[in-house]
């Protein structure tokens with residue numbers, strides 16, 4: 001079993017680093033729009049298999065044990081929790097949103113800020129991103145998300161997703177939330193891909 005906890009990271013974007021740093025090279029070159037991104041595990045091994053099973057293996061019951069791995073203090077650091085939304089077409093095909101399942105599974109006996117399922121919507125479906133470079137991913141996602149100002153205005157939002165890869169999705173969601181009046185955005189994912 002391989003679980004690789006992130007022990008030291010960039011304080012801004014959460015990129016695993018040999019020692020804690022305030023800004024990694026990437027953040028020094030270009031600061032992300034979110035206040036911070038956090039992930040308890042590096043993407044790989046058991047956590048990657050579990051996330052793939054949750055998403056593609058149609059095992060939504062994995063949302064509970066995996067959601068419990070999200071750190072409570074990070075989940076509780078905002079005024080509301082917003083999962084990264086799927087486009088309605090993709091939601092219909094998959095029948096569940098894995099990010100929402102993680103949030104729902106994370107609660108248990110813990111007291112967490114309210115879940116705002118409708119705080120952010122995906123208004124444009126986009127082609128799969130895996131073959132694209134970072135600049136193409138950003139262009140691909142421009143205008144793909146829209147926040148509902150009534151749900152997020154003035155609030156500190158904890159944005160949750162299963163895995164942060166390049167950060168392009170988290171950045172597009174953050175920009176939409178800030179456009180909608182959110183006070184700040186902290187990104188929380190179960191795993192962090194290390195390039």
Ligand SMILES: [Zn+2]
Pocket residue numbers: 010011012013014015023024025026027
């Ligand atoms: Zn960084």
